[in-house]
Amino acid sequence: MKSLYYILFFDIFSSVYxxxxxxxxxxxxxxxxxxxxxxxxxxxxxxxSPTSTSNEVWYxxxxxxxxxxxxxxxxxxxxxxxxxxxTSCLSPIDNFTVFLIGGRTWIANTNTYSYASSVYKFDSKxxxxxxxxxxxxxxxxxxxxxxxxxxxxxxxxFVFGGINHGNDDNITTxxxxxxxxxxxxxxxxSTQPQSQSVLVNVDYTATLLPNGLIVYIGGRGGSLGxxxxxxxxxxxxxxxxxxxxxxxxxxxxASRTLHSAVLTQDGNIIIYGGSLQNSTGKIVYxxxxxxxxxxxxxxxxxxxxxxxxxxxxxxxxxxxxxxxDIQNYTWVTTFNVPTTTNPPKPTQNNGTSSTxxxxxxxSNLYIGIGIGAGVVILAxxxxxxxxxxxxxxxxxxxxxxxxTSKNGHLRETHMSTLDGSPALSLLPAHPPLGGSxxxxxxxxxxxxxxxxxxxx
Numbered sequence: 001m002k003s004l005y006y007i008l009f010f011d012i013f014s015s016v017y018x019x020x021x022x023x024x025x026x027x028x029x030x031x032x033x034x035x036x037x038x039x040x041x042x043x044x045x046x047x048x049s050p051t052s053t054s055n056e057v058w059y060x061x062x063x064x065x066x067x068x069x070x071x072x073x074x075x076x077x078x079x080x081x082x083x084x085x086x087t088s089c090l091s092p093i094d095n096f097t098v099f100l101i102g103g104r105t106w107i108a109n110t111n112t113y114s115y116a117s118s119v120y121k122f123d124s125k126x127x128x129x130x131x132x133x134x135x136x137x138x139x140x141x142x143x144x145x146x147x148x149x150x151x152x153x154x155x156x157x158f159v160f161g162g163i164n165h166g167n168d169d170n171i172t173t174x175x176x177x178x179x180x181x182x183x184x185x186x187x188x189x190s191t192q193p194q195s196q197s198v199l200v201n202v203d204y205t206a207t208l209l210p211n212g213l214i215v216y217i218g219g220r221g222g223s224l225g226x227x228x229x230x231x232x233x234x235x236x237x238x239x240x241x242x243x244x245x246x247x248x249x250x251x252x253x254a255s256r257t258l259h260s261a262v263l264t265q266d267g268n269i270i271i272y273g274g275s276l277q278n279s280t281g282k283i284v285y286x287x288x289x290x291x292x293x294x295x296x297x298x299x300x301x302x303x304x305x306x307x308x309x310x311x312x313x314x315x316x317x318x319x320x321x322x323x324x325d326i327q328n329y330t331w332v333t334t335f336n337v338p339t340t341t342n343p344p345k346p347t348q349n350n351g352t353s354s355t356x357x358x359x360x361x362x363s364n365l366y367i368g369i370g371i372g373a374g375v376v377i378l379a380x381x382x383x384x385x386x387x388x389x390x391x392x393x394x395x396x397x398x399x400x401x402x403x404t405s406k407n408g409h410l411r412e413t414h415m416s417t418l419d420g421s422p423a424l425s426l427l428p429a430h431p432p433l434g435g436s437x438x439x440x441x442x443x444x445x446x447x448x449x450x451x452x453x454x455x456x
Contacts, residue, residue, distance in 0.1 A: 307331030
């Protein structure tokens, strides 16, 4: 799915309203991770209480319209471990394998911390979890959490910074500013050390732009009170492996951690929510605002949002769903799947698909038949014209002289027209070439308003 008409939020911060337990739905939770796989929006793990970490896997089916009062929840194969504060991403190689990376992991259904693995694979086609073998793994990443991963089109996962668990075990809390890279095509791990000019970062958002830049927004340093200015945007270039900083202008956006972000088709990054914590790590305030970063002008704006969305509250666990229509920034209560009535515009690529080859072969066949038919018609016309000329010449252009008989010698006299040109002029024939020329309508550029469907 290339883009979404709506942004769906499985909110981890607010709302005092709960579903009536009369259907197959997840318990209220927070600090889960999510990944979109086709028409399924997956959610992995999360905390369901201060002392309970889930290993459940749930997904919303987005192939049909639904109301947020009756969302289409489905459960899937449970994770090998309970996980919270982890990160996940979808393989672009097969578009069905999800990689779950880092996080705080517990032996399933216990309060015992697990160090079994920092990476798990989920095959969404067969609902199967496996632990991949990784070469050159960096042991300092073993307990890393509170970070975000992105994956490029070549199968490289980039995970920046994060922090060791260090809250209820014997590991010393350490925040990082290194870049961990996992190449899923070779399963080789590499770590890019950073200079002191690159800030350590925890609880930020990471968004990969089409040009290969990863945009890091917000977050904090090693201490809970060291919040970063939202106008100072750290950027990592996945092509040159270099860092830069953009100073964003526009609206003043409050510093925060644990917010979420999504990229629109026109290059805007929409952030939502987030929180503030005190020195003990307790969340003292939850945001429910929307802010937009334009990555062309590098400026912040705050859209006027209508409708009823999430509200800041003291209840930090919920299973409510919130849907934002970003065409007009309206919170809506229904997710509607648009229908397509026009044929899609063919995409241009360097290769040729089997369908394109078949269509090209058919077109070439029709053209060949048309040309062949035209040649035959032309030959017939020329034959008829030639035959007529032959008869006319023998009938009018050859005259018997006196004193000769029918069977005597003939003297040939060429008869010409008055202007000296041939008696007959043959116009060029234009036979049809055959086949059909199909014109596909102009593509006006899809907007964020559609589910895997451009605007015609």
